[in-house]
Amino acid sequence: MIGTKKFNKYDRIAFRIVVGIIVVFGALFMYSTCTDSTGERKQDNKMLAYNYAEDFVKKRLKSPSTAKFPGLYEKSKHVTPLGGREYKINSWVDSQNGFGAMIRSNFSCKIIFEGNSVRVENLKIQ
Secondary structure, three states: OOOOOOOOHHHHHHHHHHHHHHHHHHHHHHHHHHEOOOOOEHHHHHHHHHHHHHHHHHOOOOOHHHOEOOOHHHHHHOEEEEEOOEEEEEEEEEEEOOOOOEEEEEEEEEEEEEOOEEEEEEEEEO
């Protein structure tokens, strides 16, 4: 046969080892880009931070039961990880004012996870 080569047993073993190493490094890379320093998933922490921000904002509204926040996809764009389990949120909420009219207010805050507790800093609703 012209132009073909048969692989011997050692060539096949070497090929499998190389492929195995590539798979392991790929998995480690994917894990490191999806988790933070505590091993928790980054996206989960961003959404958890946003949910806590919603709770803190609702406590300051005149009619919290009417509050409407952005959808899930837009929310993820409104959260900035600051490192050290701290997140900056810049977003909006639609809710009824004292006269019953729906108005949009922008809000910003910093959410900080400390052990088993969460606190908010610099909550501003405009």
